[in-house]
């Protein structure tokens with residue numbers, strides 16, 4: 139996901155990242171309008187939640 143406007147990403151663990159140009163920081167995961175910080179991504183939380191969310195895609199976090 140890439141936007142041209144400033145965005146604030148907020149992970150479920152309340153980690154925040156302010157991006158001036160909409161660029162997603164390395165290690166973060168964004169799917170379906172949600173985002174997870176690098177720590178949560180490493181812990182596999184996005185994968186778990188996306189599977190529970192009904193998507194059949196099994197994509198590995200980049």
Ligand SMILES: [Zn+2]
Nearest residue numbers: 149151175178
């Ligand atoms: Zn997090």
